Amino acid sequence: MEQKTTSAPPEHRSLLRAYGSWVVVRSARRRAERTRLTPGSLARTRGHLLSVIAFLAWTAETGLTLDAVTQRHIDDWLDAGGPSRRSVRGFPQWASRRGLTADLDVPGPRRAPEPRDWSTPEQRWTLLDRCLNDDSLPLDVRAAGCLTLLHGISGPRITELTTCHLTGGAQPTIRLGEHPAALPPAAFHLLAQQTEHAVTASAIARISARPSTPWLLPSQLADQPVTAHHLTSKLRHYGLPVIPLRNSALITLAADLPPSVLSSLLGISLTSALNWTRRAGRDWNTYLAARAHDEGLKTSSDRERVRL
Structure with missing residues (x-):
C-alpha cells in the first residue's frame, strides 16, 4: 500500500494512508479471516486503491478540494473513464461520513453477466475419462482438469492447493472449504501421482534449507505455484476449456446440493452458491438437449464408460 500512496499528490498522502489502513487493509483482513484472500480479491483491492488515487489526482489537477467536490464533478469523472472507476465508491462514502466531502453517490459495480459457455454432459464425462486414463497428457494437466471437471474449481483456486489438502x-x-469433499478413488490416485512429481524446477529451492510449500502444482520459481494464467492456457492447449467445464460442473453440483453445503464443500461464497442454485433451477436440461441435437451428440450420460 505504501508503494501505491507515494504516487498520489503530496497533499493527499496522509488521507490515503488513513483510508488504506482503516478501510482497505482492515477489509482485506476480515475477508482473510472469513474465507481466504484469492488473487482475484487482491487484484480488486489494488484496483480500488488505484481508482481512489486517480480520483484524488483528478481533483488536484482541476484545482478542487475535497469539500468542494459536487455530484456533478464526480459524475463527470466517472463518465470520462471506464467502468473500473466505479470501484472508487467506498472512498466518497467514507469521506462523507467524516465530513470531508458532500454526500456523493457513486453507482455500484455492474453485475457480472450470466454464464454463457457450457459443455454437454457427454463432453464432460468424455473429458473426465481422458484426464483419468490418457497417459499421453501431462500429469499436471490431467490433475487440474480432473479437479475442474469434478468440483468446478477455478484456476486460481487450483494453484493455491497443496498436497496437505x-x-x-x-x-x-x-x-476446498470448511468441510472436505469426497474424491473418487481413481481421481485421488491421479492426484497422488501428481504429488509425487510435484517438485519445483528451481535449483535454488531444491538446495535451500528452508522447507518449501508442498504445492500441488509447483512452478519453476522457488517456492511458488504455477500462475492461474499459465495453468488455464495449458489446459486450453490440451483441449480442456476451463470456463465451460467449470460452469457445467458447478451447475450439476448445485442441482444436487443445498447452497450452504455447496459453499462449505467448495469454499465459494454463499452468494455464489445461491446464484448457482438459482441457475440450476432453470430448465438447463432443455438447453443442453437442444445444443447436443445441433451438434449431433447424444445427451445421455455415459458415466459407465468413465473408469472410476
Whole structure:
C-alpha cells in the first residue's frame, strides 16, 4: 500500500494512508479471516486503491478540494473513464461520513453477466475419462482438469492447493472449504501421482534449507505455484476449456446440493452458491438437449464408460 500512496499528490498522502489502513487493509483482513484472500480479491483491492488515487489526482489537477467536490464533478469523472472507476465508491462514502466531502453517490459495480459457455454432459464425462486414463497428457494437466471437471474449481483456486489438502483412506477427500469433499478413488490416485512429481524446477529451492510449500502444482520459481494464467492456457492447449467445464460442473453440483453445503464443500461464497442454485433451477436440461441435437451428440450420460 505504501508503494501505491507515494504516487498520489503530496497533499493527499496522509488521507490515503488513513483510508488504506482503516478501510482497505482492515477489509482485506476480515475477508482473510472469513474465507481466504484469492488473487482475484487482491487484484480488486489494488484496483480500488488505484481508482481512489486517480480520483484524488483528478481533483488536484482541476484545482478542487475535497469539500468542494459536487455530484456533478464526480459524475463527470466517472463518465470520462471506464467502468473500473466505479470501484472508487467506498472512498466518497467514507469521506462523507467524516465530513470531508458532500454526500456523493457513486453507482455500484455492474453485475457480472450470466454464464454463457457450457459443455454437454457427454463432453464432460468424455473429458473426465481422458484426464483419468490418457497417459499421453501431462500429469499436471490431467490433475487440474480432473479437479475442474469434478468440483468446478477455478484456476486460481487450483494453484493455491497443496498436497496437505488431500487425505487418503477408505474414502479419499480434498479440502476446498470448511468441510472436505469426497474424491473418487481413481481421481485421488491421479492426484497422488501428481504429488509425487510435484517438485519445483528451481535449483535454488531444491538446495535451500528452508522447507518449501508442498504445492500441488509447483512452478519453476522457488517456492511458488504455477500462475492461474499459465495453468488455464495449458489446459486450453490440451483441449480442456476451463470456463465451460467449470460452469457445467458447478451447475450439476448445485442441482444436487443445498447452497450452504455447496459453499462449505467448495469454499465459494454463499452468494455464489445461491446464484448457482438459482441457475440450476432453470430448465438447463432443455438447453443442453437442444445444443447436443445441433451438434449431433447424444445427451445421455455415459458415466459407465468413465473408469472410476
